[in-house]
Amino acid sequence: MSRSAEEIGRTERGPRPLPPLGEQRAATGLSSVDKVLDNGLRVIAVHQPTVPMIELRLRVPFAGDDPMHAARAEVLAATILTGTDKRDRIAFDTDLALVGGELSAVVDPELLSIGGNALASGFDTLLDVLADALTGATYPDDEVEGERGRLIERITVARSQPSVIARQALQKHRYGDHPFTREMPEASDVAVVEAADVRALHTACVLPRGSVLVLVGDVEPARAIAAVAAALGGWKSDKSASVLPPLPEITPKDLLLVDRPGSVQSQFRLSAQAISRTDPRYPALQLANLAFGGFFSSRLVENIREDKGYTYSARSSLEFTPDGATLLVDTDTASAVTAGALLEIRYELGRMAMVPPTESEVDTVRQYAIGSLLTSTSSQGGLASQIAALAILGLGVDWLTQHPDRLKAVTVEQVAEAALEFFAPTRFTGVIVGDAAKLTALRALGGVTLQ
Template structure:
């Protein structure tokens, strides 16, 4: 008969007589397990990327069509038409109405959606792998014969106006629009959401004309990831999208100016009980040799929960529930964003601590332990993000838009493992100096203004 055992707590299990049990060292991840990608350009100019990722009998689809306004200045009317186009593209064709499209997709467990931003239109969807021909057939019909029926456009126009009204009442939307104006001025990338008035003025005939002129294959990219045979999938796409043609090329967004260092702009939002802090500075792009070191420096500063900034203003000071820093990739460049929301009475204190942590990155470089923790997080989160078909499809589409292939992903862990503490310190010094930043603070200026102005580096802006 075995001797009776006593229950031990997790803390007891994790300790020895001489102290906590040491964690075993993590092995190096030398390569991300990724499939081969078959790439081809169809006769109509469409670029197609297909990859087999089995595991579940599904397929993910991402069609990216560059869809920027002509010229280098924002056009509110174009943005309104583009937004309404994305909302009504799937409402009917010459042979299918909205219900017919939904029913045909549902018959193979599929769905499609459309999104738009200043850079591109994205048609995204997923479905049973066996139903890929049906998905592509519906997509082909929409691309070549979307009807934008007047009643559907009117209905969606009214809904869109209402959604815009609701969104514009949200502090996060106000802060985002103010930041984009501060960073990019009148460049088209700054105008992410149209006004309700501009949308209300759009007619169905204008949406149809915009589709004919801008939704074109040349310069666009289709990504397919799933339990598919890549060659067979490309053959099906070639056949079914043969009728999608145009002599025009999809219009790429021109590179915006990078944000210049300047005072933070205080944007008055009367009666607000919270403030939105949004800081920004130029950052390196993915293909930049400094990017791996920058990524680790960003994680140490504010890129994940255990970062310095989060520990300071959330865990230690209790100023906020969430604080985050991250990179946005733009045509020809990238920007670092630093953002958090805090109560009005601690706005100045939170800004002070944010500037302190930025300065500490340059004066007190990340330690070896901080870098190793960030490195483990970066590699682990990369593997998790690419584990699903949808995550891989979205990442391939984003990389292809920047001229990068799946090899960039395969080599990513090796580059992260190779980064030295000295390189992270150099990146922190180069990219995190407080003097490099600009941005906005959105809040009740009468409440937060006096203390902010006492800190310096604040200019009075507009009214939200």
């Protein structure tokens, strides 16, 4: 006689108790080598033979003050893997496909990032293709022209999206004209980029000194380092890769209301200064942020999504910058409930500072933080990406493997101190993007200035 799941889950005395969670164990004892080569490139190689693959992540500091830098950088990232004297675009793709591999490039105001993977047996081919692009990219005129047109289309569409408008408004509100705010170039700037401009940018800025290459997979670290030194030995320059100038600290001030006539929704983007990962208070702040709005059962979500129904999604997060971090609170609401949502966000910020997370809340977010970290680093790709993000800040594998223990050591009192220090409503600024004519109720709340 078969029993239902409900019958199996019950006894005569009631529901069967859930078993306790098992111990979450970090990936300790990883075999790794962290070395700076003669050309100034830092290479971190980690042995993780879970599958016979190699994951590669290259991060090149790629800042620029020229107003046209963002446009040229976007075209460069789109075409760096499209042609050298040895390979055209088809040859790049074919050589990588033959070893089960791929490579792609993206750029932001801080970094040029090249990432991909290949079968472990194709490691040398992966490095040869990468070296060819780094030292011999020719940026063929036809490839630049084609990618330039595709970029213009994508940028034009993206700049009409509410989330992009809100992000750009927040960046300008926080940092003014700092190069960090140039996350997306103007389509008109991209339209005038020539292949010669991109070649000159590559020569001036795609440099090994100050860059970081991370390799994770089924290869012995010493062998990986030696292979990189041989493959990338011709990538040389006496100059260092270009880093962003320091960001100004975020100044608490009124929210900026950015008018978007006809919009039926409002985009909230609130922000406050935070601290870097190396600050001793960081683990406590990480847990405080999770309790406030960092996961689905957080206070902010419970209030404005589950209780009030003001939004489908709300969250807070730590956004890492080149020299620190910021707290970011973001959500989208209907115009009619924008004022109510702002009131509740401010209420939850104040409650976070005055009624800190309980022991139960802290235990829940601690388990979530440790579990999320272990899950994100359980694969070769996830581990490579995490290490690359840390390495560009000067950190290494040890910081990552030791972080679960730092989270376990955080006390309820330390989380309360972080909540009081970082979540006070008066520390925040930001933007609300919406139809100002529909948002007159914001005046009653104060602290909001129309652009």
